[in-house]
Amino acid sequence: MAEKPREIIKRNLFSENQVLRAILGICSSLAVTNTMRNSLVMGLGLSVVTALSGLTLSAMRHAIPRRVRMLVQTLIIAVYVIFLDLFLQAFLPDISKQLGPYVGLIITNCIIMGRAEAYAQSNPPFPSMLDGLFAGLGYTMVLMMISLIREILGFGSVFGININFVGFETWTIMIMPPAAFFIIGTFIWVMSARVSRRAVDDK
């Protein structure tokens, strides 16, 4: 019953998107989506950590005692996040400065532990890494869509480049977290409606 890589990718990007279907990672989806650059970097950082922690935890899944597995997961995830932070500081100081507190916040993202619990602990290393990577990219995709709407309406720009040629009055609420609530809510609604319609069609 091994899942094909294609299926893992499709499932994580669409049918089981972590933000829209599992409703995980909502906190950061509200906080970092006011500009596209922030969303992209946060999403990529999360994808890397989820992939690597999935790989590691899956490789050592037979050695981990069940009763301390969450402890081990947290430990591994934290080590990767700190390593990523140090790596960025040493080799990509500009990106590190822009990210500031976000890198540390990756630890608290429930998608990483969610994938570790739901997938990596009972599947081989390579599929686990793929699963983690695409769970992260699915999250990135949703973040980018939300931040595109928020950045255009809130700042009149895309990736910091001003596109507001017509003097459109930008909406301050779009920069604030409440705006993401409405947008994510709408996305989840559309997604759920599609999934339930498909379920009816299948019967």
Place this chain on the structure above:
Amino acid sequence: MKKGHIYTAVFMIILSAVLTFALALAYESFKPAIKGHKELAEQRAILYALDLDNGLTDDQVAVVTSDLIAEITLGEKMVPAHVKDDKVVAYAVPFTGSGLWGSILGYLGVTADLSETTGIVFTSQNETPGLGGRIEEEQFKGQFRGVPIGPDTELKYVKNGGEIDAVTGATQTSDAVLRMLNAALRQDVFGGEVQE
């Protein structure tokens, strides 16, 4: 496959030791690079506040810093200053204070005659990205070039009759910045009493 208490304890101890060692190793080997970047960022920040950074490369920053920057006494403090032909052109006054989420650190450049600012730079801040964090953007910082100051002239936002535009949606951060700047001006530049 049930594992005993001893296995669990030994597993955790070994795992923690290995991971801690790996992180310590990574930290030690990255440290020189990280320190180099920090020093460079600090030098560049000082040059920016003194209006000397017009798109310098990393190598130029080091050269300009050793040529033009010296530690000079201003009031009771030693501050970095722009010195040309043994005469001070401008001081980079360090300031610090609490923003909305954490401490904000930076430099405010003031001319040698203490009549106007030359620029502002933030070296450390944890304000909300996209809101208060925008104090780092040129649109905000650029307004602090050549603003008149004096013992009785405080920096003010447009809404209070000044020249500087606050950051939209980030009133707390904007107010905090001017509060710490005015405190630094009173205390370190004009040597007056600090009012709280």
